[in-house]
Amino acid sequence: MSSEHLDDAARRQRGLAMMKDVYGWDIPHVEGAFVESTVDHLFGEVWAEGTLSIKERRMMLIGMAVAGGMEDVASLQLDAAVRLGELDAEDLRSIVVFVAHYAGWPRGAKLNTEVEKIIARMDA
Known part of the structure; x- marks a missing residue:
């Protein structure tokens, strides 16, 4: 509707x-x-309009957040995706490598730091 x-x-x-x-x-x-x-x-x-899934919207938002230097937004999205079962550790690390090539290595490095914190919480 x-x-x-x-x-x-x-x-x-x-x-x-x-x-x-x-x-x-x-x-x-x-x-x-x-x-x-x-x-x-x-x-x-x-978030409710159209046919894109929550995961598809989240992935776009993660890319835009990293590219825009909003690590806090990207981290929030990644953390939610992990908690809700959309992404696992391998997915997170793949996102870092992919995004780093488009958003820049320094931003990818910051994202990697956040991703490794999330993975450490997953493993705890």
Whole structure:
């Protein structure tokens, strides 16, 4: 269903459900304009529209985050992908090598540091 056909309550519920699918997060209260926009628009519309899977969207976001020097965003996405069973250690290391060739070696090196931290947590 297109987001233009959803009322505010339905968009909110779809956004909360999508946040849970994307990150595994349950948000008990949605308060403030920024959080409302994040839940209702970003997750209720942007992440929910179209035919791309969550994993496909996440992979695009990881690439853009690394290329843009946003290691914290890339790390959050990689961590969520591991927790939700989308990626394993071998996948993470493959992403580092691939992205380093396109985003630059220094950014790839930073990503590698984050990936190895995630893998260490996986192994613990």
